[in-house]
Amino acid sequence: MQTIESIDHFREVIRQEAAVLIYFSHEQCNVCKVLKPKVKALLEAEFPKMAMYYSDTLKQSEVAAQNRVFAVPTVLIFFDGRETFRFSRNIGLGELEQSIMRPYSMIFE
Secondary structure, X not given: OEEOOOHHHHHXXXXXXXXXXXXXXXXOOHHHHHHHHHHHHHHHHHOXXXXXXXXXXXXXXXXXXXXXXXXXXXXXXXXXXXXXXXXXXXXXXXXXXXXXXHHHHHHXX
């Protein structure tokens, strides 16, 4: 999993990747620490062509603010440069998988 370094880096990632998941959290969030490897494993197993990036909301507050991220964990999913799904706080892996499945298959299959 790569890390978002700046707002410009964020914009570049969104522009270049056909499908990308951005995981917003920070090091003090214990729920985030448990959920992040599960989300990563889901993408690796079911959606291997989707890129995954991490954005620390404390270190990259401008990226969080520009994306209206006010709670952690927050997951933003972009397809073709557009935000398609947003999950915040209570994130179910089943719901996440179901949401990604159709647009992912339309792009990559």
